[in-house]
Structures are given as structure tokens and as C-alpha cells.
Amino acid sequence: MSLASRTRLAGLLAALTVGAVGVTTWAYGYGTTPESAAPGAALRPGVTEGTVLQVVAHPDDDLFFMNPDLSRSISTGIKVATVYLTSGEADGRNEAHSPHLQDPTAPADRAAYAEARQNGIRAAYAQMATGDRTSAWQRRSIPTVGGGSAEVDVLVARPEVNLVWMQLREARSISGDNPDSLRGLWDGKVPALGSQLTSGTPVETPFSYDKDQVVEAIAAIFARYRPTTIRTQDPTPGRSRGSGAFLDHQDHMYGARFVQAATERYAKSTDRPHFSVQNYVSYPNSGLPPVLDPQAGEEKLGYLKTYAWSDHQDWCGSPAGCGDRKTATRPAGAGWSRTIRYGRGDVTSWMTEGASGRPWAFTVLDGRMAYWTRGADKAPWQGPEFLAGSGMDTGATAVRLPDGRVAVFGTRTTLGATPQEYRRELVHSVQVAPDGAFGPWVSLGTPDTDDVSGTSAISAPAVAVDRTGRMTVYVRDSRRTLRVSEQSAPDGAFGAWDSLGGSGLQGDPVTATDPAGRRHVYAATAQSVLAWIQQTPDAPFGAPVPTGLPATTGPLSASPRGDGVSLYFRRPGTGTVATSLVTAGGTAPRFSPVTEEGGEGGYGSVGVAGGLLTGRAGAGTVGVSDTDGGPAWYESQMHYTGAPTALTALDGTAFGAVLGLDAVLHVTTAPPAGTEPPGSRPPSSPWYPAVPQPADEADAADDRTGSGWQR
Structure with missing residues (x-):
């Protein structure tokens, strides 16, 4: 917003009551309309509220x-x-x-x-x-x-x-x-x-x-x-x-x-x-x-x-x-x-598909794990619903099991009755049946067993699922090394936290499986990126592999592509998104030359799915771009919290999701091809609340929010 715009807004705000303040204007741009909405719902693009x-x-x-x-x-x-x-x-x-x-x-x-x-x-x-x-x-x-x-x-x-x-x-x-x-x-x-x-x-x-x-x-x-x-x-x-x-x-x-x-x-x-x-x-x-x-x-x-x-x-x-x-x-x-970095909630793996391609999105609201979902054929989104239990830390990782059930992972803090009882642990919950209710939270403990009450700087978990449905969890511990815990069998208990080595790890690890079934795990350091890559499916990991990739700002995203896995990261000092395709199968993995995705810089994680990138654009708003050499970022008018995510539906449509500053889930789909006028900046791409509120309820919520504001 320009200084002149801020000045005009300031004059308007001074004349208004506090209850009427707080909604920015929206300039319509390019993009898609909501896929579905409840009768009587307010069909308006998401803005910063x-x-x-x-x-x-x-x-x-x-x-x-x-x-x-x-x-x-x-x-x-x-x-x-x-x-x-x-x-x-x-x-x-x-x-x-x-x-x-x-x-x-x-x-x-x-x-x-x-x-x-x-x-x-x-x-x-x-x-x-x-x-x-x-x-x-x-x-x-x-x-x-x-x-x-x-x-x-x-x-x-x-x-x-x-x-x-x-x-x-x-x-x-x-x-x-x-x-x-x-x-x-x-x-x-x-x-x-x-x-x-x-x-x-x-x-x-x-x-x-x-x-x-x-x-x-x-x-x-x-x-x-x-x-x-x-x-x-x-x-x-x-x-x-x-x-x-x-x-x-x-x-x-x-x-x-x-x-x-x-x-x-x-x-x-x-x-x-x-x-x-x-x-x-x-x-x-x-x-x-x-x-x-x-x-x-x-x-x-x-x-x-x-x-x-x-x-x-x-x-x-x-x-x-x-x-x-x-x-x-x-x-x-x-x-x-x-610089600006988030201590938690910077992972992009909080949305997955369940049975029949049904999407499930998870985030922590009010200290509880919340989720939204929608049925087949682009039925309306529903949510938020909440899993039982409190104390959840910001951030979630969701995966699909082979039978269509969904599992969600996160970290939980117990404050305790005494200072010595303060601790964090990794937990997970699994659906009892496809599209069914979620079971109770089950603790995986923590790889940090020393000074538990003093500090537990564990990362968010990265989770992989093999062909049988057995899950493996990767986490950075407080010593900045990579640790792993895996199930003994599908639906079985998780084992002890083993060490995979590495040193000086930053941020959250990410994992993806390439089309041949080989698992990749990546973690950033202050100087580069380390990799753990299976030579063959189900083979054990060896020592971490230096990738030779340049330094990154920290958050990584990984997605299967072609015959390998594409790793996405932001360049230090510019915030532009870069990528390298990693292929395995020989004596050593191969890393393609780093290429730029184009557009202005930003910061924070980037969600990737089906050719769609979502993330913070240069102005701090959420934007989308194309991994296939398309135009630069399509910016919206909406600021958000946490990390973006993206998913490809069964019909091939890629869509993104973020949690707005209003604690509401917002979604978008890829901008249609050919909408950027030649020689101009990319147009705006609107996002919409996944569950639009009826107009009267939205107005009532606006009146209630901040009702005790000082004047």
C-alpha cells in the first residue's frame, strides 16, 4: 500500500468506529471462481482479514x-x-x-x-x-x-x-x-x-x-x-x-x-x-x-x-x-x-488425499488439530472439525495409506504441573477406516531424551509410507542431526529413534519417493543441503550425501517429477525460487543444474503439486506460479500465516491452500493459461474461503472480532 493510500485510509479510519475497521479492499484479477459454495454463502474472494x-x-x-x-x-x-x-x-x-x-x-x-x-x-x-x-x-x-x-x-x-x-x-x-x-x-x-x-x-x-x-x-x-x-x-x-x-x-x-x-x-x-x-x-x-x-x-x-x-x-x-x-x-x-524465519509451522505437507481422491487439510487452531475435507466431484468443503486433545504445536504432516486412510502427525507440548514436566513429543493419529473418524493420538516420544524440560528443539516430522503401508518418520533433533523411527509393520508400533547422521541441520527435513520407489530425504544446513537417498527401493540409507547445492534460506520442498525428485528452495538474498532435479539408481545420485522458477522474491516455504507452486510473493501476499516455465508469480491480495500447501486432484487439477490471518482455510486453483497480457506484470490470482460463510454470519463475525479494541 502506498503512503498516499495509507494516508487516505488513516483519515477514513479516524472517522469510523473501531468495530467497522479492519477489512482491506480487493481488486479483482485473473484466476478461478470458487468450485462450490453452500447456498446463501458469501461468494467473495479472500482478502486479508x-x-x-x-x-x-x-x-x-x-x-x-x-x-x-x-x-x-x-x-x-x-x-x-x-x-x-x-x-x-x-x-x-x-x-x-x-x-x-x-x-x-x-x-x-x-x-x-x-x-x-x-x-x-x-x-x-x-x-x-x-x-x-x-x-x-x-x-x-x-x-x-x-x-x-x-x-x-x-x-x-x-x-x-x-x-x-x-x-x-x-x-x-x-x-x-x-x-x-x-x-x-x-x-x-x-x-x-x-x-x-x-x-x-x-x-x-x-x-x-x-x-x-x-x-x-x-x-x-x-x-x-x-x-x-x-x-x-x-x-x-x-x-x-x-x-x-x-x-x-x-x-x-x-x-x-x-x-x-x-x-x-x-x-x-x-x-x-x-x-x-x-x-x-x-x-x-x-x-x-x-x-x-x-x-x-x-x-x-x-x-x-x-x-x-x-x-x-x-x-x-x-x-x-x-x-x-x-x-x-x-x-x-x-x-x-x-532475515525472518519461523520456528514452527513451515512445512508444506499438511494436505493429502484420502479415499476416492478426497482431500484432507490439517492445521492447528486453538491448540487442537483441525481439519477440512470435501467429498468427490468437487463437493463443498466442510470444516473445521477437530481431533480430540489439546497442546498441539503449530504445524502438521499428513500422508495417505495404501487403503485410503489418512494419518496426521505433529508435535505436542505438555506444560506440566511443574517446570520439570515441560516437554515436547511427536504424536500421530490414523483414521480407523477410509473417510472415517480419527483414532486417538499415539505418542512416538522424542529423540531428545536429555534436558527434556529445558529445551526440545525438534523439527516438524517428515513422513514416508512404503508400498505395504508401513510409515517412517524423520525428524531433526536438538543436536541438529537426523533421526528416524519406523513401524515394525503396517499399523504396528514405532520403534526407537535411530540416528542417520548429518550435522548442523536447519529447519525441517522433507521426504519424497521417486517413480521407481526410491525414497529421498533432504535437510538444509547453513551452507548447502544434505541428502539421504536409497539406491534401490527399501534399501537402507547410508551416510548423508553432500549435494553440492548452494546455500538456501532454509525451507525445502520435494516432489516426484520425471524419473526423480525435484527439490525446491529459495535463494538467499533474493528469495527467488530455485529447483534441482535429483535422480538416483547409479553409484551416486545426480543433481541437475539449479534453475530459477522466475518472478520476484519472497520468503518462507513453497508448496508444490502438479506444476503449481504456492508461496509468498515479493509483497508478502500469497501467490501461485507454474513449475513448467510459465509466467512469474500471480499475486493475490491476501496475507497468510504458516506455510502454503498444494495438491493434485484425481482429475489432474492442481490447487493450493493456505491459512489466512483470519484463521480460515483459503484455496485457489492454477491460473488459466494465456491470461497474462504480453509485456505486463502477472495478474492477480484470487483465493477463496474453502467454506464461505453466509453473508449475515460473516458480518456478525466482523463485528465480534476485536470487540474490545482500544480507541
Whole structure:
């Protein structure tokens, strides 16, 4: 959205009630109409709708690790709020880290430094929303369910943009064992954690929370804002193999665990919309290849420079300062301005076909595994329906068994009654009969048996099925190696977690079987891609094979093609989609030269099926393209969460699916050939809700979403 468009929208929003805000406009383009719809349903293309709420540990975690998702959500006009758990007061000195710029005699003032960070955040959000960093805010104090108070800031020109400051004390150390911290409170080392109020805040009285009160306070904020998408950091980032220290800031990790507990509590309420959770990688981005193209990286860096008060101009009138001068010497962080990565939910294998070609799509909503399906002959989609059980992490992997039954896999977190009982495990559920109900969740345990409560940075599972119906699961463990567990027989129990080797693995492994029946497994590293490929069907894997492929941004997709398997990935620094065809059968697998799929860059995973690619286009919206040398990306007007997926129906039609920011499944089919005017940009490709709501229900949902929004 251009600055002029944002300005016009801001003027309109200021004149509207909050309940009417939040739906972006749609410009019709090329593509297909919905395949089916219920009588009386609203036949309108999917646009960016819903309510997005970020929860981060410190001021700037959102700018470093959740942008450009954050700025692009703001640009659509939907409701966006960010919650800061701590004040980020650090040592109380608003000065550069460089020793020659520091004044050791200057007194520490944690309240003032925390205020400076608030000023910088408000400026960055104002710039993202209006183009003017000085755009005014309304600030007030509200009581929290936990017995304290929080500051709520509302952007006057864009009242759907809110900031919530919980103002808890930060750890004041990346990894030091400081009991007065979120980590200490979670682990029971302190009975309560006190506040660190900023100077200038409308919150007047200091307070403290015990562990349950923090959970209650966050859950109450969820209830107030009614998000359909919750963004937070990674609760299990892993440890260093050398020192054993956490790979992320302890506030990031334990703040995310408090969010996990709060979402679990919020999910038990009934008067709320469905919601999804997206986790973001923070410090572990350091040292990994850049993800964003130069233009997106520069835009992100610009907001960070605003936050860092890089020009040092006194435009805010605050004695504390107008931004975070600690960040000013390195506003890009440790390469963070050029990257964005998801800690979970970046796998594209969450849709499969069951009996009679019936599609089944799975995703986690409200901490439970949800699914949508439709019958034969393009019958209407139905869903979401839910499998029993809660605690599911974002992400799903679905496979079809030879008899037409469907199995779904994922990871599950158990919070436990004590900190030592916190753990993650892999689980799966299988249909009892084709097109039938799903059986109970069955645990596969975890390959991480050490320090289970401290960290379990396992990946999403990749699952293969052999000709007899026996399933094999591949997962990256916390030591960054590949592990495998397989059934003893079809419908049998899974065995122990064996090691397949590899080192430095990143992201999620992927697997595919070539037309000859040979299984391929791939996993990215920071420098290249490793492969495990059977020489003959059912043969054991040997050591991982170096592929010689270039570095990737992380997410991989694999799909059978020709006489081999095509591997798809994004190029670092541009985000363009590239592919290599891998063929096996000789003494060593052969990797074709890397070719480009064309179009502008993007980021995140790419779904592949039947010549159709789905993924984030350059603007961050979901788009589609053609694997057979067709035109560049057809962009939509819709932003989404998680990863896209694609499937080829029995009639040969390829279609894609994503979960919108509104927690609704949206689908599309391939754009018709010949719709791109010569010499022009590719046209838009609309997506549609898989289960359209009747118009009156859709309007009622719009009124309910965000009903407690601040003005």
C-alpha cells in the first residue's frame, strides 16, 4: 500500500468506529471462481482479514524478528496489536555499546531508558502505519486480571494499531541465571516478579505478579483483543553443543512459554474466534543466510533506524530520549534486518488425499488439530472439525495409506504441573477406516531424551509410507542431526529413534519417493543441503550425501517429477525460487543444474503439486506460479500465516491452500493459461474461503472480532 493510500485510509479510519475497521479492499484479477459454495454463502474472494496480536519479550523483538510480517499486516488496515512483556530496561544507560562512546560515570536510570525504548517503538509503528514517526498516540493505564496495570497506546490516526506494555522486569542478562526474571518465575526460583515502570508511563503504582497471574494477565489481553493470529517467539530454541547455553535470550524463550500457557488458558474460553499461533526464530538467525531481498531488507532497516533514534534529532520532546541508542551503532543487529524465519509451522505437507481422491487439510487452531475435507466431484468443503486433545504445536504432516486412510502427525507440548514436566513429543493419529473418524493420538516420544524440560528443539516430522503401508518418520533433533523411527509393520508400533547422521541441520527435513520407489530425504544446513537417498527401493540409507547445492534460506520442498525428485528452495538474498532435479539408481545420485522458477522474491516455504507452486510473493501476499516455465508469480491480495500447501486432484487439477490471518482455510486453483497480457506484470490470482460463510454470519463475525479494541 502506498503512503498516499495509507494516508487516505488513516483519515477514513479516524472517522469510523473501531468495530467497522479492519477489512482491506480487493481488486479483482485473473484466476478461478470458487468450485462450490453452500447456498446463501458469501461468494467473495479472500482478502486479508482477522486480528493479529504479537507478544514479545522486549521492545525491538518485533522489529528485528517479526518484520516484514508486522509492517505488511499493518499496511493492510487490519487490527494489529503488540504486547511487550518486559520493559527492556537493561543497564539503564541509553548509550551506544561501543566502549569509547560510553560514560562510566553517568548514573543508570532504568525507568528513563525503558521510556526511550517506548518512544522508539511508538515512532517505528507510526512510521509503518502512517509514514510519519511523530504521529500522535493516546496513552492510558488499564487494570490487568493479574492484579497489576498495563499501559495501552492507541495510534490516533490509525486506531486499529495498539501497543500494550506489561512493564515486567527483564532478566538483564542474555543467559545468566538471574532469579528475578521470567525464567526464574517460570522455574519457581522466585514467588513473584516485580514491575519496572518507565518514566512517563500512565501506570502509577508498581506491582508484581506470581506465575499464574502472568498467565492470567496475558490470557485476559487475548480475550480483550480476540486475535485470530498470535505471533510469538520460540519456546524451545535449543542449546549450544559446546557451552550448553541457550541459543536464544532467556526472556525470549521463557516469555514464549508464558504465552504458550496463556493460549492454552484462552483456548478454554468459548466466546472467541478460532486462532492460530506463529513462532519466530530470534537470535539463532545469526550466521544463517539472509532471507529478504535488498528492498525488503532496506525497508525493515529503516524502521529499525527510526527505533534506534539514529538521527539523534529531538523530535519527541522526552528527556529520556527518542529511541534506543544501544541499537544505533548496529541497527541491523547480527544480520537480523535481512532475515525472518519461523520456528514452527513451515512445512508444506499438511494436505493429502484420502479415499476416492478426497482431500484432507490439517492445521492447528486453538491448540487442537483441525481439519477440512470435501467429498468427490468437487463437493463443498466442510470444516473445521477437530481431533480430540489439546497442546498441539503449530504445524502438521499428513500422508495417505495404501487403503485410503489418512494419518496426521505433529508435535505436542505438555506444560506440566511443574517446570520439570515441560516437554515436547511427536504424536500421530490414523483414521480407523477410509473417510472415517480419527483414532486417538499415539505418542512416538522424542529423540531428545536429555534436558527434556529445558529445551526440545525438534523439527516438524517428515513422513514416508512404503508400498505395504508401513510409515517412517524423520525428524531433526536438538543436536541438529537426523533421526528416524519406523513401524515394525503396517499399523504396528514405532520403534526407537535411530540416528542417520548429518550435522548442523536447519529447519525441517522433507521426504519424497521417486517413480521407481526410491525414497529421498533432504535437510538444509547453513551452507548447502544434505541428502539421504536409497539406491534401490527399501534399501537402507547410508551416510548423508553432500549435494553440492548452494546455500538456501532454509525451507525445502520435494516432489516426484520425471524419473526423480525435484527439490525446491529459495535463494538467499533474493528469495527467488530455485529447483534441482535429483535422480538416483547409479553409484551416486545426480543433481541437475539449479534453475530459477522466475518472478520476484519472497520468503518462507513453497508448496508444490502438479506444476503449481504456492508461496509468498515479493509483497508478502500469497501467490501461485507454474513449475513448467510459465509466467512469474500471480499475486493475490491476501496475507497468510504458516506455510502454503498444494495438491493434485484425481482429475489432474492442481490447487493450493493456505491459512489466512483470519484463521480460515483459503484455496485457489492454477491460473488459466494465456491470461497474462504480453509485456505486463502477472495478474492477480484470487483465493477463496474453502467454506464461505453466509453473508449475515460473516458480518456478525466482523463485528465480534476485536470487540474490545482500544480507541
